[in-house]
Amino acid sequence: MVSHAHRGTTSSALTRLNVNAARLLGIPPRGYAHLLGLAPEHLDDDLCRPPALTSIRIAELATVHAPWTDVSLVMTQQSGIGSLGVWDYLITSAPTPLEGIRDASTYLGTVVDTGTDTLRIDEDGEHVTVSHLNEADLAYEAACAVRACALGVYRHRLSGAAQRRLVPVRVTLAAEAPRRHHALTELYGTRAIEFEAPVSSLTFLASDLNTPTPHAQPGLSAVLRRHAEQTLATAIPLHDWLDLFRTALASAHTEAEAEAEAAPTLSAVARRMALSTRTLQRRLDEHGTTWSSELETLRRAHITRLLRSTGLSIDSIAARSGYADARALRRAVRRWYGTTPAALRRTGHPDAK
Template sequence: MWENLVLREPHTLIGPLILEEAPIGSFGLRDYLVTSGPTLRESLAQAVDLIAVSLFLTRARSATGRDIVPSRVTVTHRAPRRARQPARLLGTDRIHFGAPYGSISFTEDDVRVPLPRAQPGVDRILVQHAELVLAASQPVLGRLDRFRAVLTAAFRDGAVGLEEVARRLAVIPRTLQRRLAEHDTTWREQTERARHELTVDLLQGTDLPHPAVAGRVGYSDVRVLRRAVRRWSGKTPAELRRAAPG
């Protein structure tokens, strides 16, 4: 009914209105995943990870017409306090938490079962369409680019720290360090890079006094800022500010 209403009247607020009248629990365990964590950030990180895997599993069951049980599931966040909830949602207790990425594995019998509603040739058309859509879309941030975006935001919030940045990425610090090593870099190298870029932005894009710039990028005083800027650019902060384009 909801789908028909939305299709018939796509510009109405029928979706939000139905949700407004639906108490927590109306959408099953997914509701509780969003509302039961210690903070909204942690709840959302957990829910998005599990719901993505759950959605794929639901579609796999629908496609095969079988009650498929995953042979293994991995999710990136740590195990929730109520460990039985994800098991009920996914139909298995073979769930590995704190993994580098989310995944879902099936048995050989399940992945090779013929689909009862298969339409020969349609899959190739859909793949071609998907390739065209992807080619026209904006590139998705890679793992390192996403880390850098989060690190820059942490600098601007005055909350730079390995544990804090890892928390914003919904991973543990050890996992974050391992991912950086996979890109042949380190936490120290990346924080220095981000500090350099932010320092240049603040000096050339704002009128903040040098002590304020030093504080924004995590330096104890102007002398430390001056040494860092000279190391990066061979200039003083004042000279770098005067060299701003335009």
């Protein structure tokens, strides 16, 4: 149900939760303020969708500061019912918890980036398994914290719908086994947790999720689904500062190529962004990158595209990309890919000579 325009973004509510969790974990605002790149009114506006990368970076900082198990618990504790907007009420107001989590799966895009995270419901006779799919590596602690938190939120919302404490009969986590997992025991209400699983999931008795929700109101779920669709339709995807810089750099590169210039200059891009060159370099440093690194990344993508989609000679591509000659271009391609421009070309443009 989420449009591609929302890919790469999350709800502002989720970003606020991550900021609050970071604060509670003792991370000072100066440690992540530059990652937000947003005006305060944007972070407080539920129509705005900040970049998903913002929340990921804050989670990374948190897992440096504390074990991922503790981070997941703190993140979940910050997400009381209503904190994630209409998505919460889709679960807690449905006729049954099972119907609610199905709606939550359909409209997960109101909260997270569905390009990276998915909620799946599997029913198998006496059991219902609620899975959170994210393909990030098991050793990536920030992703482990996010997956564990997602399961904690699902359990909390389902318990809220049933108005009683639901305990899963089985928990699996796509994470390496931590030294201690008392935080996870608190999160899921059970010690029956399996680690290094292919998917993070909670398995409940079907009878627990099929019990009528005590406070369900006829027709309310349909209203909430329409509201969720409207939320997605009117949301405003925001881009972080680094996205804006890369857009400016790509535009300057296109103009430089059209005017037969070697490459865009730092000062030219700074002017486009109404910044001094010193401020631009400082902002790049704050985002963990440099002018030379960004320029080389752009050149690499540009050269790869020309090799794979055009029949231009190596000399011509070198001239259009700011390299002194074909030999310099060959050295760069060897450094990037460990192969030659001709071999790289054959993989994407078999008819080129």
